[in-house]
Amino acid sequence: MSLEKTIEFIKNHNKFLITSHTNLEGDALGSELAFYRLIKKLGKTSVILNEDDIPYGYDFLPSLDLVRKFKRNIKDINFDCLVALDCSDLKRTGEVYTINKNNFPILNIDHHISNANFGTVNWVRPEASCCCEMIYKLYKKLKINLDKDSALSLYVGILTDTGSFHYTNTSAAVHKITSELLKHNINISEVYRKVYGNIPFADLKLLAQILPTMKRAVKGKLIWFEIKKDVFKSRKRIFIDLSESILNFARTVKDAEVAVLFKENLSLTNEVRVNFRSQGKIDVNRVANFFGGGGHKTASGATVKGKIDDVRRRVLAKIRAAINKI
Numbered sequence: 001m002s003l004e005k006t007i008e009f010i011k012n013h014n015k016f017l018i019t020s021h022t023n024l025e026g027d028a029l030g031s032e033l034a035f036y037r038l039i040k041k042l043g044k045t046s047v048i049l050n051e052d053d054i055p056y057g058y059d060f061l062p063s064l065d066l067v068r069k070f071k072r073n074i075k076d077i078n079f080d081c082l083v084a085l086d087c088s089d090l091k092r093t094g095e096v097y098t099i100n101k102n103n104f105p106i107l108n109i110d111h112h113i114s115n116a117n118f119g120t121v122n123w124v125r126p127e128a129s130c131c132c133e134m135i136y137k138l139y140k141k142l143k144i145n146l147d148k149d150s151a152l153s154l155y156v157g158i159l160t161d162t163g164s165f166h167y168t169n170t171s172a173a174v175h176k177i178t179s180e181l182l183k184h185n186i187n188i189s190e191v192y193r194k195v196y197g198n199i200p201f202a203d204l205k206l207l208a209q210i211l212p213t214m215k216r217a218v219k220g221k222l223i224w225f226e227i228k229k230d231v232f233k234s235r236k237r238i239f240i241d242l243s244e245s246i247l248n249f250a251r252t253v254k255d256a257e258v259a260v261l262f263k264e265n266l267s268l269t270n271e272v273r274v275n276f277r278s279q280g281k282i283d284v285n286r287v288a289n290f291f292g293g294g295g296h297k298t299a300s301g302a303t304v305k306g307k308i309d310d311v312r313r314r315v316l317a318k319i320r321a322a323i324n325k326i
């Protein structure tokens with residue numbers, strides 16, 4: 001139903017402002033670039049506008065020069081609708097949504113179970129592995145030919161959001177779509193190397209300061225780490241997403257059901273970003289919801305006010321209770 005409404009929305013509009021969430025990653029960028037091409041093939045215009053810069057490791061994606069960065073006084077963008085991709089709520093776009101002063105209609109395409117249905121049209125599919133999978137469906141339904149650049153963009157989103165095809169969202173449909181995308185001669189080992197095998201030596205060394213903070217509880221089912229501000233003193237700019245690397249380490253620990261990372265906000269005092277990963281038995285979307293965040297059943301996050309020690313105590317108590325119920 002919503003796919004039909006999405007198509008109707010696309011047909012009824014001509015100038016699309018495409019955006020995604022802060023802390024861009026493969027699914028956000030892949031969806032944006034593929035959606036941009038789809039609109040172009042329909043003979044309409046669009047602009048991609050994001051709050052954040054292109055993250056390290058993704059600079060090989062095709063046509064990144066199309067992607068613009070949000071500025072407060074930006075005025076030269078002409079649009080008649082806003083398209084939010086891979087965003088569970090409008091504030092995930094950072095400040096980009098504030099550009100929509102005229103309240104133009106919003107198309108919300110997303111796969112987060114916590115999606116707030118903030119759009120004029122909401123196409124939300126928590127069972128989809130990623131937003132790129134949904135954009136692929138849009139191409140099929142509209143009978144638009146995928147070109148190599150769109151196929152590569154979609155492939156990168158699927159690759160990263162499925163944890164290279166091993167998270168529980170990796171369905172038969174994902175592999176089927178991927179096999180279609182690979183017909184466009186995508187060099188998968190080269191893509192993998194660019195996205196994952198590209199870590200600056202100095203960044204990897206920072207892990208040596210974070211890994212010793214690892215602790216566990218509830219018979220090893222709960223494992224957590226923390227990153228305090230001082231870790232970044234020695235290095236002005238970090239290229240890799242350390243959170244992702246650490247959580248991936250944590251997931252590999254025997255018996256771990258839930259991994260949690262607590263990270264002090266670099267620019268604000270009394271704010272902690274908490275990221276959750278689950279092997280599937282614990283619904284970490286519900287835990288994140290409790291603290292004002294959201295995401296998916298097996299991967300979620302929340303930004304929590306308070307000192308790190310206090311936030312840690314409150315969050316861990318909630319997870320312990322959840323683990324004790326299984």
Ligand SMILES: [Mn+2]
Nearest residue numbers: 027086130131
């Ligand atoms: Mn996603």
